[in-house]
Amino acid sequence: PLLDAITDSLYQTRGRYVSVVEALSRPKKRMYDGRGSHAFTLLGISALAMVITGMGITGLITFTVNQRRKQIGIRRALGGSKKQIINFFIIEISLLTAIGVVVGVILMVLLNYLMANQSGGQSDIQLLPLFGLIATIWLINLLASWLPARRAAQIEPAIVTRG
8 A cells, every 4th residue: 555655656756767666575585585695796706816816826925936946945955844944934924914914904994994084984893804804814825825835845955056
């Protein structure tokens, strides 16, 4: 009854195009049953972006290992074990990740504060998703650096110091 009256008044307004009039419960149901939600698409795009980022990090670390072959070989010749070489790269990546996370969180808090002040709203940062994101970034960096670090540990000191 009320929906019919609203529909009639919408159709009587000049210049207005109405394609569908329905109760709010139907779109709400569609939104939560997955047909109207783009969550899985966004999740897939995010996963793909993380894989591409991990591959980029792997490439950069491989480049760094190739640039430091002589340094790694000398370190191995002076008694450095394979585990120490791997730990060196893992610690280096962890420090770089920590610096990036700290700078990113500071920028995020600052932008959130500025946007909240400009709109007159309240600054709201949820800590659980933030810590989850930080852990995910750290894990991606560790996984991406593991293979190049293992390759660096396989460098033979005699071959590098010869040339």
